Every structure is written in structure tokens, then in C-alpha cells.
Amino acid sequence: MLSASGLSLPHRLFDASLEIGGGELVCLVGPNGGGKTSLLHALAGIGGAPGTMSLDGKDPRREGPARRPRLMTFLPAAREAAWPLLARDLIALGGGDGALPELELDLLLDRRIDSLSTGERGRVLLARALAPQPKLLLLDEPTANLDPLWRIRVMELIHAEVTGTQRAALVAIHDLDAAERYADRILVMNAGRIVAEELGDAQLTDVFGIARGPEGWTPAVNPSADRRSSP
Secondary structure, three states, X not given: OEEEEEEOOOOOOOOEEEEEOXXXXXXXXXXXXXXXXXXXXXXXXXXXXXXXXXXXOEOHHHOOOOOHHHHEEEEOOOOOOOOOOEHHXXXXXXXXXXXXHHHOOOOOOOOEHHHOOHHHHHHHHHHHHHOOOOOEEEEEXXXXXXXXXXXXXXXXXXXHHHOOOOOEEEEEOOOHHHHHHHOOEEEEEEOOEEEEOOOOHHHHHHHHOEEEEOOEEEEOOXXXXXXXXXX
16 A cells, blocks of 8 residues: 655655555654654655655655545644644544544634644644544554543544545554554664664563563563664
């Protein structure tokens, strides 16, 4: 479904390549500054990143504004909106009917986006990304600023949106437990590169500097020097 190679942004990302099939939820994990957001930006066409990208035979970055949301949408990590629109109007800008009862937006739709809490605004912006039912969802920290219940609900909704369909989602996330629970595959990024396609003990220590113990995550005794940000 999605094939991308040679993607880079100046001074941030080095030659990332990946493939995602229809029906897949792929979680992208890595340390702060490891390149996750840069990769999503490159795929979304932000910053004029070089490289090739094919989504069902087309590069969505080269499609016009009317066609592009049906192919690909992007949820940025910043929960901001350029204009103080009503929530319903902001969702409508994404296209589609925006009927997502799972996000429980009825009481928010007639409020201005700048009057909402950060978590409420995140749910509205996620609804905007989901509204056109794109073939590819690019989601940067969709559970950020959400309470524990809504973190579960949002991940379950994203999983349901792609499971058994020809749609796909690439989700950058710091919650390793959620990544292991919901992802069909996990891509590990470090220093601007995809360094692994699994989240094993070696990746936990080398990339994150942590270890998995009986009481949960703990700092690794001897974290690797390879844990670093992309240039």
C-alpha cells in the first residue's frame, strides 16, 4: 500500500525507508529527537523533503487539496488551530461527515476550538483527520494530553479504523505499552534512522536507556551511548 524511500529533512532525518500494508497499524517509537516527527513531516510533504513515496501507486504529496485528504491526513503533535473556529467547522474542513460517536464530541461541536482544553482539542483534531476516511493516517502522538480512559479509547478507535480494511495508520507514540498492545508492527527510530522493527530488550536498552523488570520500566544499568538525537 505505502512504499517510501530516501526520505529526509535537512539536518534532521537520514534516508528513512518503509513499507506499510493495508489494514496495518504501525507504531513508530523512539527517544525524544530520534526523528519520529521528522519522518511524519517528510511523509506528509512538510518542508519539501526529497525522496520517493507511493500510496496505491500515487504520491499523495503531489495531489491537489481536494483529492489529498482522501489519500492521506496528518495529525500534528501541536494541538493548535490557525483560526478560532467552532469545533464542527474545523472538523468539516477535513472533509467527510465527521460522524465519530466514539469521540463523544456532541457537547464540544458548538464551542470555539480555542475555548477547549488541550485534550478536548486533540479529540477534535483527531476527528478532523479521520473524517475523510483516508487510506493513510499519519498521527503524531494522538494520545498526548489525554486522560487514561481517553488514551485507551483513542488507540482502540485508531485500531478499529484500519483493522480489516485497506486503510493504514502510522502512529508516533511514546507509550511503549500502548504500542505493544495495539500495533501490528513497531518501528524503532534513533538518530534519524529506523534501527529496528521490533521492541526487544536490546532496543529498550540501546535506544531508550531503560529495561523491563517485574515492576515495570526502570533505567538500564548500562545504557548504550548510541541513544542520541538526530542531527
